[in-house]
Amino acid sequence: MKIGVLALQGAVTEHIVSIGKTGAEGTPIKRVEQLDEVEGLIIPGGESTTIGKLMHKYGFIDAIREFAGQGKPVFGTCAGLIVLAKEIVGGESAHLELMDITVQRNAFGRQRESFECDLDVKGIDEPVRAVFIRAPLIEKVGPNVEVLSVYNDEIVTAREGNLLVSSFHPELTDDYRLHQYFADMVQAAGSTEQ
Ligand code: GLN
Numbered sequence: 001m002k003i004g005v006l007a008l009q010g011a012v013t014e015h016i017v018s019i020g021k022t023g024a025e026g027t028p029i030k031r032v033e034q035l036d037e038v039e040g041l042i043i044p045g046g047e048s049t050t051i052g053k054l055m056h057k058y059g060f061i062d063a064i065r066e067f068a069g070q071g072k073p074v075f076g077t078c079a080g081l082i083v084l085a086k087e088i089v090g091g092e093s094a095h096l097e098l099m100d101i102t103v104q105r106n107a108f109g110r111q112r113e114s115f116e117c118d119l120d121v122k123g124i125d126e127p128v129r130a131v132f133i134r135a136p137l138i139e140k141v142g143p144n145v146e147v148l149s150v151y152n153d154e155i156v157t158a159r160e161g162n163l164l165v166s167s168f169h170p171e172l173t174d175d176y177r178l179h180q181y182f183a184d185m186v187q188a189a190g191s192t193e194q
Contacts, residue, residue: 003186004029004038006064008054010046010079014171021176022183032063040186041067045078045133045169048105052083052095061096068098071192073162073185081165082136089139099163100142107137107154107167119168121157121178122148129175130156130168137167162189 005015007028019026019042026042029035041064043051055061068074076084076099083095087102108115113134118127130151138155141147149157149166156167157178164185170178 001025001040001183001186001190002027002038003040003042003183004035005042005044006051006055006060006080008058008060009050010044011077011169011171012044014169015042015044015077015179018171018176018179019183022180024183024186032059035063035067039190040073040075040182042182043074043076043080043083044171045080048079048082048095048136049092051079055083055095064096065098068096068162071162071189073164073182073189074098075164075166075182075185077166077171078133078135078169081138081167084163084165085138086142087140099158099160099165100145101138101158101160101165102140103136104139105136106134108132108135116173117151119149119151119156121181122146123181124177128170128177129173130166130170131172132156132168135167138165 001024016026084099085103086097089104119130145160
């Protein structure tokens with residue numbers, strides 16, 4: 001099973017390593033045609049305005065909408081979460097507008113630009129080690145969105161059907177259980193395909 005990592009900007013290699021630990025194969029995606037070769041896609045952290053601009057420039061907006069529209073799973077981490085959201089607080093234009101969430105960028109305050117913690121995530125037995133870097137939070141979720149984890153009452157992991165998002169960077173620790181969770185989503189989506 002192959003899972004792509006959008007390789008326009010951001011933390012790509014670390015995701016590929018984490019995917020490898022699940023037994024699936026991770027591969028960088030630089031051109032839209034390469035989406036045909038993978039069954040799931042990770043949009044990594046980085047800088048969401050830059051990733052959004054590059055996605056527009058290289059045709060990924062329509063291509064990823066189509067990919068997700070076919071039921072293939074997409075996982076956005078940090079900036080990847082922001083580009084998947086239907087709405088961004090503060091009037092900035094949204095990018096893919098795929099997931100029914102409203103996000104606030106850089107939401108944890110300057111003095112706490114980055115921090116780590118152990119998070120309970122629904123569907124994973126023991127707490128997950130989470131690294132937050134200038135992280136967004138999910139301010140509002142639509143009726144079909146399942147909240148998977150909260151930190152200080154703020155939503156930081158969520159799922160809507162084949163879409164998964166986390167505010168934090170699961171690829172920056174040895175803990176690959178969120179990648180395993182995603183790989184299981186990809187596996188399940190593949191086995192229901194006609
Ligand atoms: N602060 C970044 C943004 O708003 C996201 C940071 C990250 O991906 N680590 O795009």
